[in-house]
Amino acid sequence: MPLRVGVMTPIVFSDLDDTLFQTLRKCPDEGDGLKVMSTLLDGSPSGYSTPRQQAMLAWLSSGRLIPVTARSTVVLARVDIAQAPAICSNGGCIVLENGGLDLLWHDRLAEQARCDHAVHDVHRSLTETLDDEMFRHWVVAENGLPLYVVIKSNAGSTGELAELAEHHRALVPTGWRRHVNGNNLAYMPGWLNKRHAVGYMIGKIRAAEPDRPILGVGDSLSDVGFMDLCDFAIAPTGSQFWRAATSNSDWLS
Structure with missing residues (x-):
């Protein structure tokens, strides 16, 4: 059903990987109707969306879709989705609607970073004894x-990463967060957070359009922070977020 003229469409802050698409290994066994959504540096496919995800993306895009992703701007460029505005690198970069970077946001983070442990020093401490193979x-x-x-x-x-994360526990600086989801282990300083970046953008949206509904879409526990700031939240069933939300429910039998 087409949208009626005059209906206020939402702002949609959405995670990408494992929300709107995923690797081929994570796709349903039948695999019919898959669409390539992302590629590796060499151009080979890396992410696919199912027909239902394609329909979901089309529906979300009827509003203003703003990606909120751990991908850097360089890696986001290899995703078949609108590139601006966007929040990249777990909130470390905001791309404006005109495609330029929000330098005020960049400068704010740079100032906070100067008061914390240097990221490269933490990286060296966590990885200097790792086997590169x-x-x-x-x-x-x-x-x-x-x-x-x-x-x-x-x-x-994922077992190797879980063991490594436990080994790192004493090495991670106070105030830093650890995020583990699938084959991904990330360590982030306290000043870096998707929630902070989304909150910054929501402040601007509310000033201009106070009644426009805002949706938050994500799959992982690291997405909860920004989804919590939105009016409504959407998560794929079977995701890390959904498993945590339903783990102690008495209503699933």
């Missing part, structure tokens, strides 16, 4: 500002 790791940065540490298992072993 088992793990790959790097620092995500935007516009010259180091933001957070990523570690992945070369074998795709």
